[in-house]
Amino acid sequence: MDLRFVYREGYWKNSREMRLFTCKWLPISSSPKALIFLCHGYGMECSRFMKEIGEKLASAGYGVFGMDYEGHGHSEGVRCYITKFDNIVNDCSSFFKSICELQEYKGKAKFLYGESMGGAVSLLLHKKDPSFWDGAIFVAPMCKISEKLKPHPVVVSILTGLEEVIPKWKIVPSKDVINSAFKDRTKREMIRKNKLIYQDKPRLKTALELMRASLSVETTLHEVTLPFLVLHGEADKVTDPEISKALYNRASSVDKTMKLYPGMWHGLTAGETDENTELVLGDIISWLDKRAKSNASLEFYLPVPTYKGRNINEFQEGRFRASL
Template identity: 25%
Template sequence: MEGFKNKDENFEIKSFFDSMARVMPQGSVYKDVPHFINENGNYIFCRYWEPKTPPRALVMIIHGAGEHSGRYLGIASMFTKHSLFVFSHDHIGHGQSEGKRMSVPHFRVYIRDSLQHFDMMVNRYPNLKVFILAHAMGGTIAIYVANERQSYIAGVIFIAPLVLLNPESATPAKMCCARVLYHIMPNLTLGYIDPQWLSRAQKEVRSYENDPLNYHGPYRMKFTVLVLQAVAKLEKVLPTITWAMLILHGDADKLCDIRGSFLLYKKAASSDKTLKIFNKCYHQLHREMPRVTAEVFQLIGKFKVQTWSTEDKNYSSKEKKSLNFAIVRTVKLSAFAIITPLKLTAPPGVCTCDVKHGDPEVAVGSTSILPRGCAVEVPLEYINEKSLD
């Protein structure tokens, strides 16, 4: 019939005209920016950083509470330089997405929207694996997302993930009171986040304070309880985790309990997992003092190379050989040991050993003597196995 539109076409037309009329919280119109519509009809603002060369993998960035995806430009730029396609979105009620600020009916909404965006990109690039980089509450979301899409995951990078309830502030009595108040006074104000807790770098603190897309209001009872309930359920999920992971946490973090990162590392069934603790560092390691941030970026890049060396199916055997990938593992020395590079095929940067109390560098072609109890990370072919347990 002439002029007839099927159901899908009608939906697309309606969505197009809706997007022309829907105004973002900051006043712009959604038709002019990347976005998707979630199951509740909310418009979710997206960001995409596409590499200049064909992408070898995807990276999903999941931001934390009260911030937005635009604060990850530096990390995204690092990934695109290595031919990774980066995508992210502002959670509902955050940044440039619709929704009441910092308010959702269920924590599952964050997970559901992230899965929707994840699936959109996997459908667009069906042959590419996906890395996830997540910060704070984004780490909570990432665990659920990655666990429901394990077969697609190349690895997950956590920066100060929210995994564990603080035992001092989340006693059984306090949690019981919180659940009661959640129903009686859901909008009860609990307090504000002190920007000084985010980073030791005052430049970064001012950046956070002056960013109008960040949430600078009070955290309320309903939101806090929903987050705590989601975190409380994580412990049952952790033993089912099998994907590779890199966990980075500052030991002076006042917002996400560092013991959660230790728990994640201990409980996860992954065979490829690394935990790095940064001394005297705060919450946002990717926006810390320049030396710390540089090390964070280096570790993320190194993790990507290591993961690809064993799992990335997008490299042919010929490509892997030409790139001289080396399989890396962590070993613990029980006595003085000699690590002798026998081959000179490792890529740049892989020959650096992460050794506690000194971090000496093992130079190509040299012999290094390392003390008892060191945890060393080196390519397998560089290890004199006789020196190890």
């Protein structure tokens, strides 16, 4: 039993009277130095799939909170049926803010953490309330449709015409995402055995909502202003690394960092070798540690691109520190 953190589960009721599963990892020895809110990917869940990131961050002193979206994981709803992407964003916003408003967490820095589709959720949360969040971490985010994967307008038109007739039908062709996303064979099979993860074809309405969310995010990347770290495997076949480059280049954020990992796949925190996973998690914690609010100092960041070794293409901002 790890005595550095405690893990708890619960349920939260949304505005549509649906019970959504929630979980949290909290450090035992001290009050959290900042709060991290997890936004999982399409078909995924928090309690098992995001267990390692939750435990690592809590062990590093952070309070970590997650929620399974409607129709995902332990939560109520038709399995992986997204009627409106805004429902996911609004549910996350309401639940996350309810945590931030608790007396014991008032004044704590608040960071979003989004993987894949969760990257789009995080970006839309920032768009919904631009000044609320203190920063975000995007892991292989879904924030733009790759030109290689963009469907033909005729196909989109046909599917759109059918969405109100057969919205729940699982008719959208798709590759085996698990095979494409997770490099380590043992971890890949463990993920495949997780029955909380949706492994069927996407429903028609769901696929169209994912496309619309991606387009919405893509057209407003220039409106991103919060400090962020974006990480992407250069061998990712699920979300194109060019997507993260577009986010980095178009965002208006003063404090922004991009890390590209040669040879790594989509599942940076759950599907790589232990050595690679430790490297990625170490980079995430290092970035957070520099930005967790302190009563003793205030830090300002300016973008000064540099390259660092360790076989990673890293664009790292310069940092100026002002003691109070």
